[in-house]
Amino acid sequence: MTPDVAGAAPWRRLNPRMLAVTPLSGVIRLLPVAVVLLLTGQGDVVGRLWVPLGIAVLLVAGGVVRWRTTRYRITDERVELHTGWLRRQRRSVPRDRIRTVDLTAKLLHRVFGLSVVQVGAASGSASESSGLSLDAVSKAEADRLRRELLDRPRADLPAAPAPAPGEELARLRWSWLRFAPLTFSSIAGIGAVGAAGFNLFDDLGLDPRELPPVDDAAQRLTTAPLWLGIAVLALALLVVAVVGAVLLFAERWYDYRLTREAAADPDAAPGGTLRVKRGLLTRRSLSVSERRLRGAEVVEPLLLRAGRGAQCHALSTGLSRDAQGGALQPPVPRAEAHRVAALALREHPEEVTLAPLRRHPRAALQRRLTRAVGPAAAVVVLAFAAGWAVPLPWLGPASLALLPVAALLALDRFRALGHELTARHLVARQGSVQRRTVALQRAGVIGWTFRQSVFQRRAGLVEVEAVTAAGAGGYTVLDVSAPDGVALADAAVPRLLTPFLVPPGDVSDGGGGCRTGRG
Known part of the structure; x- marks a missing residue:
């Protein structure tokens, strides 16, 4: 491929091997x-398979068209991706x-x-909010792109060599398996696996209860006491x-590693890159530039906290918002x-x-008690009323x-509840079912939002974001x-809030909140 303009970066295509990967994934x-059609369909085998065979042909053709119409290039200022026919x-x-x-592989x-290669970008326009994805390039090209996109060496200096293997910060210990059953996401995954198994039996026209061992066990349970x-x-x-x-x-x-890689050009790009590598069947590698890192968060869901466990997440733009977004460790x-x-x-x-x-x-304790005990008392009243009407005399007690x-x-x-202002970070903690401790860089704060409900105003409290x-x-x-709250915001980022300061105790604009910030 030749560049569009003399001296411009050339356009590149995805790896030709994706012509095999895309159709095979669909097949x-x-x-x-195809299995369901073979077992339950009518007519000869060819007649039962013409639909999946036709779809397979379309998948192959679609893969060829996608490869031919996808191009990308990396210039000094931008990453561009053209797709579609x-x-x-x-x-x-x-x-x-x-x-x-x-x-991700x-x-x-x-x-x-x-x-x-999934490129995560800071929120800008709607088209830039989620970055872009290159599916797929060679493993060596992917690693080169990772270094190229996260390090921006100065133009007046020669290209720096590839960084040496990073400093290892953490690695997998199999004793951590004991925390696996204490995560809600893993237990939810078991439900998904069970639902998939049930759907498979349903597609095949089988009833698990009709299988001899299951049927015998069911009969024994029906004759046993309910408890x-x-x-x-x-x-x-x-x-x-x-x-x-545990399996999930x-x-x-599997093979989890957290490393810190030095920048290829420390003068032009101070700081390094945090890299998380993990996965058995699907291999994943997440790289976060330390220049864009704005803090860290330690999350303790209720079950995990009961087992004295926790999980650390990085705070940076461009990360997914799901439960594992920015996870630096299991x-x-x-x-x-x-x-x-x-x-x-x-x-x-x-x-x-x-x-x-x-x-x-x-x-704040009084507010916690009111917001927790009040709804519980309402449920108790409804339970007594329902127990009297049904009747279920045990329901109310x-x-x-x-x-x-x-x-x-x-x-x-x-x-x-708690907060503190350290030399470089604002530290805040809250939550019970999902306890979160956040350390946010003071330099990463771009504005403040104050909220104060009628009840908070009467209690002299405010919520500072x-x-x-x-x-x-x-x-x-x-x-x-x-x-x-006002003093905390003013001390965290000096001179940001000063022009907007209002008399203490009156942080509201009458509509429940006020906001100030910097561009």
Whole structure:
């Protein structure tokens, strides 16, 4: 391919081996349909297979058209991708907006030595908000693109050599498998696997209850006491959930490594790159430039916290918003999560996520109790009314157990509240069912949002949100006193809030909130 303009970067095509990967991926997805047609269809074999064969031919033709119509190039300023035949798309991402480069290689891609390059960009226009994806390039080309896009050497200097193998910050320990059953995502994955198995039996016209061993076991359970049947079913589900969660954990985090790679040109690109490599069947590699890193977050879901576990996430633009977006490690012991957060931010743990936090006023406890016990009391009243109307006399008294549970939840939420301003970071913690400790760089705060409901105003409390371009877009310090909230925002980013300061206790504009920021 020749450049469009003399001296411009040349256009490149995707690797020709994707001509085999794309149709094969579609054919593999068609195999269950072909099996069902063979087992349940009518007529001869050819007559039953003409539909999947026709689809396979279309997949091959579509793969050829996609390869012929997809081009990309990398200039000094932009990454451009042109795709489509009937519907053409032109996507262009400025290189200074690139925040992450994610390499993914599914099993079929790995067989052919290919990888998918996902470029994550900062939010700009709608076309740039999600970056772009190159599916697929060779493994060597993918690694070269990763380094090229994250490092921008100065034009007046010669090209730097490829960086040496990075400094290892963390690696997989198989003892962490004990945390696998304590994650909601893994247990939800077991439900998806079970649903897929049920659908397969349904497509094949089979009833699992009609299988001889299952039928005999069902008869024995029907003659046993009810409590025994419930216990056996609960135990079976627990075993399936634990085994499945461990298998999913192993597939997702096999050969996990967290490394820090030095920049190819430290003078032009200070800082390095955090790189997470993991996966068994699908190999994944996430690279986050430290220049674009705005903080770290330690997440402790309820079950994981009960097992004294946690997980660390990076705060940067260009990362996906799902549960694993920006994950720097699998679920690990709590101390390990705080250690990785400190290493990622190049700080002492007590300067970031383990910083001693200031307690919030007792008025915040009253709000937690009101918001937790109030709805629980309403449910108890409804339970007594329903138990009297049905009648179910045990329903009302049984619902009384909700009241102490709600009170304990409120107390736990209050104990979790805290914030602190360290030399370089704003540290805030909140939550009970999903406890989160955030260390956000003060330099990454681009604005403040103050919210104050009628009840907060009466209690003298305010909700302060630090607005940032990274992560969730904003991180909240819940229910601090109004003077402390204004002082916190003014101290975190000096001179940003000063022109907008209002008398203490009156941070609202009458509509429930006010906002200030910088471009």
